Amino acid sequence: MSKLRVAVLGAKGRIGSEAVRAVEAAEDMELVAALGRGDKLETLAETGAQVVVELTTPDSVLANLEYCVGHGIHAVVGTTGWTEERLGRLKGWLAASPETGVLIAPNFSIGAVLTMKFAQLAAPYFESVEVVELHHPNKVDAPSGTATRTAQLIAAARREAGTAPAPDATQTALDGARGADVDGIPVHAVRLRGLLAHQEVLLGGEGETLTIRHDSLHHSSFMPGILLGARRVVSTPGLTFGLEHFLDLS
Numbered sequence: 447m448s449k450l451r452v453a454v455l456g457a458k459g460r461i462g463s464e465a466v467r468a469v470e471a472a473e474d475m476e477l478v479a480a481l482g483r484g485d486k487l488e489t490l491a492e493t494g495a496q497v498v499v500e501l502t503t504p505d506s507v508l509a510n511l512e513y514c515v516g517h518g519i520h521a522v523v524g525t526t527g528w529t530e531e532r533l534g535r536l537k538g539w540l541a542a543s544p545e546t547g548v549l550i551a552p553n554f555s556i557g558a559v560l561t562m563k564f565a566q567l568a569a570p571y572f573e574s575v576e577v578v579e580l581h582h583p584n585k586v587d588a589p590s591g592t593a594t595r596t597a598q599l600i601a602a603a604r605r606e607a608g609t610a611p612a613p614d615a616t617q618t619a620l621d622g623a624r625g626a627d628v629d630g631i632p633v634h635a636v637r638l639r640g641l642l643a644h645q646e647v648l649l650g651g652e653g654e655t656l657t658i659r660h661d662s663l664h665h666s667s668f669m670p671g672i673l674l675g676a677r678r679v680v681s682t683p684g685l686t687f688g689l690e691h692f693l694d695l696s
């Protein structure tokens with residue numbers, strides 16, 4: 447059986463360098479390119495890449511995907527910074543290349559995907575809910591893509607169930623003291639040397655609280671999800687948002 451031809455963009459970064467090693471170690475894959483900032487995207491077509499693993503920065507990801515989708519190269523995307531406007535542009539490119547698949551995964555680790563699922567399930571049953579994400583201090587965006595997605599899923603679950611807004615008597619607050627408002631859910635971002643990627647979903651009701659916590663302690667936690675994404679995206683045209691869809695968890 448022929449091997450899946452995979453390229454990594456952002457190959458010298460924290461997660462990209464780990465992804466290069468994971469693809470090299472996968473028996474059913476061949477690493478055909480490992481590109482960093484400034485390297486030519488034309489290498490992707492020249493080397494016959496079937497799937498690109500995109501792990502760069504929010505300011506680079508769109509141009510990279512425009513090239514990939516335009517050349518019929520499938521993509522597995524971990525890079526953050528997605529807004530409705532950016533997703534709309536990507537969907538436009540995919541509409542013009544209907545056989546190409548793109549997976550955007552706010553988080554590739556199974557524990558984080560399950561955290562989002564558990565939070566969605568619990569959200570309508572508690573009066574209060576807030577999200578705290580904690581990351582290494584080199585992270586360029588806040589709040590994290592995972593926390594943003596978690597809050598959006600929580601908000602949707604509460605809307606669907608008709609849950610009332612969480613009680614909050616705050617009348618005066620320093621800017622930022624109550625976190626960022628993501629679809630009505632407060633999201634707090636901590637940046638601390640020594641951490642990698644962590645998240646708590648705090649839920650509170652009468653006389654009880656529930657805390658759902660996930661910790662990624664090493665970038666290896668993201669690799670099984672990236673490899674699964676690469677294997678599945680080649681036969682899944684269009685945009686898939688969230689690894690849960692490839693884990694039969696959606």
Ligand SMILES: NC(=O)C1=CN([C@@H]2O[C@H](COP(=O)(O)OP(=O)(O)OC[C@H]3O[C@@H](n4cnc5c(N)ncnc54)[C@H](O)[C@@H]3O)[C@@H](O)[C@H]2O)C=CC1
Nearest residue numbers: 456458459460461482483502506524525526551552553554
């Ligand atoms: N979805 C997930 O599970 C995960 C997502 N991430 C996300 O992945 C992204 C990268 O994170 P880190 O590795 O920590 O950042 P990093 O800063 O260590 O790595 C990014 C790399 O991309 C390179 N780069 C920038 N523009 C490029 C371009 N046009 N072409 C090729 N390379 C380019 C940079 O030079 C750098 O080496 C972030 O958005 C982060 O939030 C990180 C970990 C897990």
Ligand SMILES: O=C(O)C1=N[C@H](C(=O)O)C[C@H](O)C1
Nearest residue numbers: 526552553585590591592643
């Ligand atoms: O920058 C990181 O490190 C991570 N980024 C992703 C995010 O913003 O959610 C995934 C994970 O939290 C690690």
